[in-house]
Amino acid sequence: MKEEYCDASETIKQSGLARTPQRMAVLEALILAIHPLSAADILALTAEKTKINRVTVYRILASFRDRGIIREIETGHANSSYEMACAHNPVHPHFRCRDCGRIICLPPLTLSQAWDWLAQPADFTVERIDVQLIGLCAECIKKDNGNTVASDNF
Ligand SMILES: [Zn+2]
Ligand SMILES: [Zn+2]
Ligand SMILES: [Zn+2]
Incomplete structure (x- = not known):
């Protein structure tokens, strides 16, 4: 049966990084996350499991990112x-x-859309694809409407 999540221990082993309790805790938080996590989110989520400070979280995130484990x-x-950045999360x-500032994941690209975006001159190298749509989330629309009504002075 196909695993639903990556195994943190196995992922770290394959990346060539040493398996430390801090790296394990950060990766486990990311594997189980439903939404993308900020460094502050990760600090909060790992606080109970291991002693870790902000600088270490940033360093671990950079090392995971540079090895293609996370985006x-x-x-x-x-x-x-x-x-x-694994097969479970195309x-x-x-x-x-x-x-x-909330980040919401949208449905994955179809392969043909991805190919369209990758179709560019051969002297380019694509290192990552980063597509962002920017606007107001449902909660902020509610909040904004409230403000508009309250401060309406037509
Ligand atoms: Zn995975
Ligand atoms: Zn996402
Ligand atoms: Zn919002």
């Missing part, structure tokens, strides 16, 4: 979000709320 979703702010676009 970095740049948000235009200092805080990126991260998600697994490349897909993201929606970013420009108000609260």
Whole structure:
């Protein structure tokens, strides 16, 4: 039977990184995440399992990203979000709320869409695909409507 999630221990072993409790905790948080996680999210999620500080979380995230274990979703702010880059989580676009910064995963690309995007001059190398749709999430629309009504001075 096909596994539903990656095994953190196996993933770290295959990457050639040493298996430390901190790396295990960060990767487990990312494997189980439903939404992309920020470094702050990961700090909160790993606090009970292992002693880890912010600098270490950033260092671990960078090492996972550089080995292709995770994808970095740049948000235009200092805080990126991260998600697994494994077969369980094929490349897909993201929606970013420009108000609260929430990142929402959108359905995966079809293979033909991905090929269309990759069809470019041969002297380019594609290192990653990063598609983001930016707007307001449902909660911020509600919040905004509330504000508009309250501050309406036509
Ligand atoms: Zn996986
Ligand atoms: Zn929002
Ligand atoms: Zn995603």
